Amino acid sequence: MSGVNTVIVHYHELALKGRNRDSFEQQLVGNIRLALKGLGIKQIDNLRSRIRVVLPPQADTAAVTDRLKRVCGIANFSLAHAVPLDLSHPGLDQLSAAVVEELRATSCSTFRVTARRADKRFPFNSMDVERAVGAAVCVGTGKRVSLKDPDLTVYVELLTKEAYFSVEKIPGPGGMPVGVSGTVACLISGGIDSPVAAYRMIKRGCRAAFVHFSGRPLVSRASEDKVRELVQTLTAYLYGARLYVIPFGEIQREIVLNTPAPFRVVLYRRMMVRIAEELARREGCWGLVTGDSLGQVASQTPENLSVVEEAAELPILRPLIGMDKVEIVDEARRLGTYETSIEPDQDCCKLFTPAHPSTKTRFDELRKAERALDITALVKQGLDKAERSEFTFPI
Numbered sequence: 001m002s003g004v005n006t007v008i009v010h011y012h013e014l015a016l017k018g019r020n021r022d023s024f025e026q027q028l029v030g031n032i033r034l035a036l037k038g039l040g041i042k043q044i045d046n047l048r049s050r051i052r053v054v055l056p057p058q059a060d061t062a063a064v065t066d067r068l069k070r071v072c073g074i075a076n077f078s079l080a081h082a083v084p085l086d087l088s089h090p091g092l093d094q095l096s097a098a099v100v101e102e103l104r105a106t107s108c109s110t111f112r113v114t115a116r117r118a119d120k121r122f123p124f125n126s127m128d129v130e131r132a133v134g135a136a137v138c139v140g141t142g143k144r145v146s147l148k149d150p151d152l153t154v155y156v157e158l159l160t161k162e163a164y165f166s167v168e169k170i171p172g173p174g175g176m177p178v179g180v181s182g183t184v185a186c187l188i189s190g191g192i193d194s195p196v197a198a199y200r201m202i203k204r205g206c207r208a209a210f211v212h213f214s215g216r217p218l219v220s221r222a223s224e225d226k227v228r229e230l231v232q233t234l235t236a237y238l239y240g241a242r243l244y245v246i247p248f249g250e251i252q253r254e255i256v257l258n259t260p261a262p263f264r265v266v267l268y269r270r271m272m273v274r275i276a277e278e279l280a281r282r283e284g285c286w287g288l289v290t291g292d293s294l295g296q297v298a299s300q301t302p303e304n305l306s307v308v309e310e311a312a313e314l315p316i317l318r319p320l321i322g323m324d325k326v327e328i329v330d331e332a333r334r335l336g337t338y339e340t341s342i343e344p345d346q347d348c349c350k351l352f353t354p355a356h357p358s359t360k361t362r363f364d365e366l367r368k369a370e371r372a373l374d375i376t377a378l379v380k381q382g383l384d385k386a387e388r389s390e391f392t393f394p395i
């Protein structure tokens with residue numbers, strides 16, 4: 001689309017009241033600024049109910065679009081043409097002429113105009129604008145109006161001194177701007193589910209710190225490399241993130257040597273949760289996030305989820321608990337994490353996996369088994385070996 005010089009961003013306003021609304025908007029404007037870093041954009045304005053991004057001449061609109069599609073809190077946005085608005089002249093000639101010129105260059109045969117006013121004090125209402133611009137397009141291009149099923153919709157926004165029009169609304173992720181819901185610690189495994197779980201929380205406005213347990217030194221760094229790639233992908237939604245990698249192989253060996261085989265999987269998980277919780281507190285997180293989905297594997301039965309839960313004081317958030325695998329896979333594909341997640345690795349959870357893991361672990365049995373372990377020393381061992389790295393966006 002030629003002549004595009006502005007992006008108009010919309011967010012869902014329902015349930016936004018008072019101070020919530022101010023902080024939501026401020027955060028969203030700040031996040032848009034971070035997301036568009038390096039693209040030469042200087043002016044981003046918070047207007048009533050929408051945000052305006054002024055594009056410099058020769059802006060890379062494909063890159064702007066690609067980045068804005070990942071800004072949580074955006075319901076939709078459009079690449080628009082700005083036209084000066086003269087309120088003393090109700091004919092809207094300048095706007096109509098610009099729309100006619102734009103539509104002449106398109107092959108559509110039917111169209112409709114959908115207008116919105118930011119300011120109800122205008123001397124005309126939305127329908128007047130739709131009629132005036134629509135009539136000009138019919139005369140100027142020979143195209144026909146179809147209100148029900150148009151080939152193309154022209155969206156017009158009227159602000160106080162300018163009108164904006166565009167021919168496409170591009171969906172954003174929806175949700176809330178990252179930063180309005182505190183920080184959570186996401187346990188990320190390198191599999192399909194945990195990056196999707198992290199994203200679900202990011203989309204509800206959380207910043208994220210990531211924690212990965214690798215089977216090192218008993219296995220290679222393959223899972224760590226995958227996790228780094230996954231965190232980098234998610235950083236496009238977060239703008240900055242921190243990852244802790246904990247070599248977990250020795251701790252697993254302790255568990256294997258000292259406890260009954262059927263409890264291993266749950267005991268690994270309880271140790272992970274304890275170590276992650278310490279890191280979460282350091283990072284100021286209010287919850288732990290896992291990719292558990294009910295009944296998917298042995299560690300995700302109601303009984304086993306409950307005994308893992310008990311090892312943590314912070315809430316364990318499981319945003320995928322009620323999702324089917326196909327739904328999770330679809331979301332991973334949309335997110336761009338799926339291809340990385342399916343690369344082969346040696347996940348630490350597959351180390352010494354028992355042939356018959358307990359699926360209905362009882363608290364009393366488990367506590368008895370754990371008495372054979374020096375939990376405090378093992379948590380310390382994990383924390384002492386944790387390796388921290390930082391991720392930024394754009395890279």
Ligand SMILES: Nc1ncnc2c1ncn2[C@@H]1O[C@H](COP(=O)(O)OP(=O)(O)OP(=O)(O)O)[C@@H](O)[C@H]1O
Nearest residue numbers: 187188189191192193194211212213290291292299
């Ligand atoms: N090595 C690990 N490091 C960090 N978190 C882990 C690790 N293994 C498991 N988890 C956490 O526990 C959750 C459940 O893991 P599990 O292996 O039982 O199921 P999964 O369906 O294979 O999950 P995923 O697809 O995320 O690997 C994961 O989603 C993740 O949040």
